[in-house]
Amino acid sequence: MLKPLQNIKLIIFGLLTLSAGVTSAQTKYNPADLFPAISLLPQGNVYRTATGEPGPAYWQNxxxxxxxxxxxxxxxxxxxxxxxxxxxxxxxxxxxxxxxxxxxxxxxxxxxxxxxxxxxxxxxxxxxxxxxxxxxxxxxxxxxxxxxxxxxxxxxxxxxxxxxxxxxxxxxxxxxxxxxxxxxxxxxxxxxxxxxxxxxxxxxxxxxxxxxxxxxxxxxxxxxxxxxxxxxxxxxxxxxxxxxxxxxxxxxxxxxxxxxxxxxxxxxxxxxxxxxxxxxxxxxxxxxxxxxxxxxxxxxxxxxxxxxxxxxxxxxxxxxxxxxxxxxxxxxxxxxxxxxxxxxxxxxxxxxxxxxxxxxxxxxxxxxxxxxxxxxxxxxxxxxxxxxxxxxxxxxxxxxxxxxxxxxxxxxxxxxxxxxxxxxxxxxxxYAWMDEGFNMFIDMIATKKFNKGEFIGYAEIDSPLDSLFTEKLLPIVTRPDALPGNQVYPLQYQKVAYALGLLRNHILGIERFDTAFRKYIRDWAYKHPTPWDFFRSMDSSVGEDLTWFWKSMFLNNYRLDQKITKVENAAGKQPRITIENINKAAMPLVVDLTYADGSAEHREFPVEIWEYTGSYTFSGNKKAAVSKVEVDAGKVYPDVDRGNNIYEAGK
The missing domain is CATH 2.60.40.1730 (tricorn interacting facor f3 domain)
Structure with missing residues (x-):
């Protein structure tokens, strides 16, 4: 039970920060959808544990x-x-x-x-x-x-x-x-x-x-x-x-x-x-x-x-x-x-x-x-x-x-x-994606290693990245026989490989991801895992609730659109930049600032900034005006509209 003074402090804090949780009318983003209190995965049991491992009573004919x-x-x-x-x-x-x-x-x-x-x-x-x-x-x-x-x-x-x-x-x-x-x-x-x-x-x-x-x-x-x-x-x-x-x-x-x-x-x-x-x-x-x-x-x-x-x-x-x-x-x-x-x-x-x-x-x-x-x-x-x-x-x-x-x-x-x-x-x-997509993911790593990168592998026939996030695309978890023929390769192969590569190279890190992925393979070698077992295994091994990622990338065809909506840019003051998440997916936020004097600043923010809000504001570290602000300059994340990712002073 909270003491009365603590209650008053919480009410005041809530009034002061209420605007931070409000998103604009044009956004499709709902934080509660990607960060639910109740797990979207089924409960663990004696056959398949909540940690994504075969349980003590697991059986197989x-x-x-x-x-x-x-x-x-x-x-x-x-x-x-x-x-x-x-x-x-x-x-x-x-x-x-x-x-x-x-x-x-x-x-x-x-x-x-x-x-x-x-x-x-x-x-x-x-x-x-x-x-x-x-x-x-x-x-x-x-x-x-x-x-x-x-x-x-x-x-x-x-x-x-x-x-x-x-x-x-x-x-x-x-x-x-x-x-x-x-x-x-x-x-x-x-x-x-x-x-x-x-x-x-x-x-x-x-x-x-x-x-x-x-x-x-x-x-x-x-x-x-x-x-x-x-x-x-x-x-x-x-x-x-x-x-x-x-x-x-x-x-x-x-x-x-x-x-x-x-x-x-x-x-x-x-x-x-x-x-x-x-x-x-x-x-x-x-x-x-x-x-x-x-x-x-x-x-x-x-x-x-x-x-x-x-x-x-x-x-x-x-x-x-x-x-x-x-x-x-x-x-x-x-x-x-x-x-x-x-x-x-x-x-x-x-x-x-x-x-x-x-x-x-x-x-x-x-x-x-x-x-x-x-x-x-x-x-x-x-x-x-x-x-x-x-x-x-x-x-x-x-x-x-x-x-x-x-x-x-x-x-x-x-x-x-x-x-x-x-x-x-x-x-x-x-679940064709659990063999085709996983396999294409490890193929991409192998191709880079073979003979000092002699070949590009399936990149020869890959669809453009933007096409993996069109609104017409079905979710990855769609049954293979229910997929239109032109969606089989980009969805079950390419998008899965891309998503796992994104998780490995930019969200978790190579060592952390690889350790978890190896454990999943060891645990389920010669056994029958479901998608839920894979999601739970990775979550447990890396110590993260990746619901936001699985739901955006695998269970739904959610799209990402991070938009610069406001730049408060005054000489001698720290610039304040507001970014809005205006579509259903969420990803970490990466922003590059270029100051008027030519100096640069690189900022990275975790996905949790979107846990209760669709709008996020931060201040630059330098008391000076900025000439340019760019979201995800390295094009790491699958933003579907990069036209709203750049602010340039005077334009």
């Missing part, structure tokens, strides 16, 4: 896969059996399981086609029918079928008995599908699985090629959003054993470690492969001259390539008769040795293109491992393909045609996805 698959390159059919062991670590028994069938987006009546999100470039072209053909689903080791229902790109399995907490179930799915041969028709706007024709054979980029478990989590239960094309993936972690049978003339690479090199390589290739596992310089396992030499492959009809990958959320592979195969090994932070592998056709064997693949792979993995978190797999494969760029654990598909800066940018970016979302397993189907 597991899906292990043993897959035997074959590619018929004449009919373009993939067929096989996936045996899945699913472990229920949730606190509740499960009466049904949900799986993803992304290949069903190629069916004529798929939701992706009919919603016009998964479109052909030529909308008049006929849609070929594709998708999975499920032959049967049976309990492993038993001759018992499991009843299932397919709803577009999702499949529900009915369990005869509930799967209790802590228990596992194994079942096998026999399936096949026609590989979507997009290049013979009008290309899909989204091509995450595709075939590239080359003069020495087709290159198969094989992804979304097996039924995959949906994620069951403590936030939304079963995550069963349909695959429509733009939104990517949300997957459980587990172990993979994959056996791939192809014609022996094909070279196969994949996410996992090759277990039977002696069975699928010629003696000379085996020797080179073993050499590459120890060599610090690239080794040609199969040279350009050998691509057309039948002796460069084993003399038998088919080869079965066997791979293994542990603690990963997905698995992809590639196959082609046209591959040049180059590999080397190198150490990353912590001393682990990683094998970098590149496969590409002779058409891509160019000095400013795929000849530099090994160097780009090596730098990217070493840099990100040292800067953020160690690379988790034993190898990384870069595949030349018909895809502009797509990422999977231990393997990326990059455009065979790319050269120069764009080739660097794509390789660096796709490998950067190892950290987001392969290690930090966010929900890409809903």
């Amino acid at each position: 597991k899906a292990d896969y043993v897959i035997d698959v074959a590619l018929d390159d004449k009919t373009k059919v993939i067929s096989g059996t996936a045996t899945i062991t699913y472990t229920n670590n949730s606190p509740k028994a499960l009466s049904a399981l949900w799986l993803q069938l992304e290949q069903n987006v190629f069916k004529k009546n798929s939701r992706g086609i009919e919603s016009k999100l998964f479109l052909y470039k030529d909308s008049t072209s006929e849609t070929p029918d594709g998708g999975y053909q499920i032959e049967n689903i049976r309990l492993a080791g038993k001759n018992e079928n499991i009843r299932y229902h397919i709803y577009d790109t999702r499949m529900q399995l009915e369990l005869a008995e509930p799967l209790a907490s802590g228990q596992s179930i194994s079942f096998s799915i026999r399936y096949k599908y026609n590989f979507p041969v997009n290049y013979k028709n009008a290309d899909f706007l989204v091509n995450r699985t595709d075939i590239l024709p080359t003069k020495n054979g087709e290159i198969y980029a094989v992804a979304q090629w097996y039924p995959r478990l949906c994620v069951l989590d403590d936030v939304e239960g079963w995550n069963t959003l349909p695959y429509l094309g733009n939104g990517e993936f949300y997957l459980e972690y587990g172990n993979f054993e994959v056996n791939i049978t192809v014609p022996s003339g094909m070279i196969v690479e994949s996410s996992g470690d090759l277990l039977n090199p002696g069975e699928v390589l010629t003696p000379i290739q085996l020797k080179r492969w073993q050499q590459a596992k120890q060599s610090e310089t690239p080794v040609q396992i199969r040279t350009a001259a050998e691509v057309t030499d039948a002796k460069s492959r084993p003399a038998k009809p088919f080869c079965t390539w066997k791979f293994k990958l542990d603690n990963a959320r997905d698995f992809a592979w590639t196959a082609s008769r046209s591959f040049i195969w180059e590999a080397e090994s190198f150490t990353i932070a912590g001393g682990k040795r990683v094998m970098g592998s590149s496969v590409f056709p002779v058409e891509s064997d160019k000095a400013k293109s795929w000849k530099r693949s090994s160097a780009y792979v090596k730098f990217t993995l070493q840099h990100f491992s040292e800067q953020w978190f160690p690379y988790p797999y034993n190898k990384a494969v870069n595949v030349a393909s018909n895809l502009d760029g797509m990422e999977y654990p231990g393997m990326v598909f990059c455009a065979a045609k790319d050269t120069g800066n764009m080739y660097w940018a794509v390789v660096n970016h796709e490998l950067g996805h190892t950290w987001f979302p392969m290690v930090v397993g966010s929900n890409e189907r809903k």
